[in-house]
Amino acid sequence: MRRYFNEKIDLWAILAKLIIIVLLVLLVFDYVVYRKARETDLQSFVNISKYVTSHTEESVSCWIEDASKTAEYIAEADIIIEACVNPYDINKRDEATEFLNEMYEKYDYNENVGIVLNNDEVIKLNIDGSIIEIESNTVFMDSLDGYTLGQRHDTMPYIEEAFKENNYFISEVHSSDKRERPIIVMLVPIKNNDEIIGAAFLALKVDIIIERFLKTNLEGETGYVFLTDERGYIVAHKNTDFILSDGFKNREDFKESTKRIIEGQTLIESSLYQKDKYYYSQEILFDEDISQREIYAVFTMDNDVIFNSSRNILWLITLVFFVGLILIVFTSFNISKNRYNYKREKELEEEVEIRTKQLKELAEKDSLTGCLNHKSLFAVLDETIANSKKNGFVVAMMDIDNFKKVNDKYGHPKGDEVIEKVAEVIKNSLRDDDIVGRYGGEEFLAIMPSITKKQSERIAERIRKNIENLVFEPEIFNVTISIGVVLYKNENAIQLVNRADKLMYEAKKKGKNQVMANQE
Numbered sequence: 001m002r003r004y005f006n007e008k009i010d011l012w013a014i015l016a017k018l019i020i021i022v023l024l025v026l027l028v029f030d031y032v033v034y035r036k037a038r039e040t041d042l043q044s045f046v047n048i049s050k051y052v053t054s055h056t057e058e059s060v061s062c063w064i065e066d067a068s069k070t071a072e073y074i075a076e077a078d079i080i081i082e083a084c085v086n087p088y089d090i091n092k093r094d095e096a097t098e099f100l101n102e103m104y105e106k107y108d109y110n111e112n113v114g115i116v117l118n119n120d121e122v123i124k125l126n127i128d129g130s131i132i133e134i135e136s137n138t139v140f141m142d143s144l145d146g147y148t149l150g151q152r153h154d155t156m157p158y159i160e161e162a163f164k165e166n167n168y169f170i171s172e173v174h175s176s177d178k179r180e181r182p183i184i185v186m187l188v189p190i191k192n193n194d195e196i197i198g199a200a201f202l203a204l205k206v207d208i209i210i211e212r213f214l215k216t217n218l219e220g221e222t223g224y225v226f227l228t229d230e231r232g233y234i235v236a237h238k239n240t241d242f243i244l245s246d247g248f249k250n251r252e253d254f255k256e257s258t259k260r261i262i263e264g265q266t267l268i269e270s271s272l273y274q275k276d277k278y279y280y281s282q283e284i285l286f287d288e289d290i291s292q293r294e295i296y297a298v299f300t301m302d303n304d305v306i307f308n309s310s311r312n313i314l315w316l317i318t319l320v321f322f323v324g325l326i327l328i329v330f331t332s333f334n335i336s337k338n339r340y341n342y343k344r345e346k347e348l349e350e351e352v353e354i355r356t357k358q359l360k361e362l363a364e365k366d367s368l369t370g371c372l373n374h375k376s377l378f379a380v381l382d383e384t385i386a387n388s389k390k391n392g393f394v395v396a397m398m399d400i401d402n403f404k405k406v407n408d409k410y411g412h413p414k415g416d417e418v419i420e421k422v423a424e425v426i427k428n429s430l431r432d433d434d435i436v437g438r439y440g441g442e443e444f445l446a447i448m449p450s451i452t453k454k455q456s457e458r459i460a461e462r463i464r465k466n467i468e469n470l471v472f473e474p475e476i477f478n479v480t481i482s483i484g485v486v487l488y489k490n491e492n493a494i495q496l497v498n499r500a501d502k503l504m505y506e507a508k509k510k511g512k513n514q515v516m517a518n519q520e
Contacts, residue, residue, distance in 0.1 A: 045306045053299050071187070074099075077099060080100075087117065100115070110203065111205050113142065115142075118137070127146060132149055138150050169187045182207070182235065183204060223300070227296065228298060261296050265281070278306060280299045283296050366437070368438075372438070374438070377437030394486065395497065396445070398443065398484075399508070401482055401508065406477075406479065426467075430446060431448070433450070434459075446463075453487045484505070486518055
């Protein structure tokens, strides 16, 4: 400091400038800490959301699958088939009705269990002295003491779907006629000698979803999960006033959120009733043979709760800021001339750290596509296999069809562009937790943990279609891809990849541009 005195520099001017500099540094530091805390809070919300929505998705899917098996059991029961074939036989009708009542009592999620006939002529039945006309597509038997007998309500326009060779059909959520509660109707065709003679239906109570899966607040009064469908309606919610409410569906603040959910956005920030909120959504993946409905599990929480920790940190760092300001006034004179050297040293350390991180990323990722490279891909695959006792997984081998012709006709730069865009389509078509790597050349390998084979085939087909729709300019051409999908079966990484590779080549032999999967 002697040099500063020798040059007669005003000490207070130095202190003033130093205080200003330190204040600015503290402000930037406080801002960075606060932003980092908010990012951590948001990530915590995402982690909770993933758990809750995944659990809800699994629970609802299993529930629907169990119900479908019940409906199939009813449709295939001899006593039901005989009653449909002989609708005038009162003994057979009584036996079938008793059977329906037993199925109704057995499962508490049934609003109604019944049979619909696919008859050409009107059937007139004498029920307790009253003549009931059973037209085609009207209720022939039910578990509600005949409440819906001979009826076909405006809320049931989907009955004909059961007679179109569908294995199953699930209606949209709507209000039941007897109790005005939200229900989903599942229908399974009844066949006699390959002829569809009717359909068994289950009216499933949506209340059961609410009671079993949705009435748990994870964070005070603001964190909860609800279900919405492709129409934008709330179909399950802890507040039953919101279910199938046109008024709530058409609220501008909620309408925009559901629109973005249906478009496939996972994490959404929006507002409801002037409350800032975050929504995290996950589509409930039903088996394709059971339902084509689109239903989404959505977890939401108020921003006040999500960012409570970062808000407390903001108050803390503000206090630290003012305490630091007081300390600076009394200690700034003693700041060492080595400050610059220390700062430079820290900068060099950060540069080295950044450079080390960049080198590590370059070593793990393919430079053209940003996907994992071959070595890193196998490391992830080995780790996935090691954890496979907890969760099953699927791998998909993908190869661009006729890629050599692209290079030969349009040149290698255009070939690189094709590989890069195909990789981008694959990544965007997979789920958040799925992993994709460049296996080599124009081949890619995707690892899909915690998934069924059926669901993985749907994702593979989505990848195939999205790549088929790619258009490359200015030459205007398309490419296709062949995919082999296999489920892990207690083997090592090389054996698993070889199985997927063989299926992929089988897809190429059978005409390319298709998905091949083991039928096991």
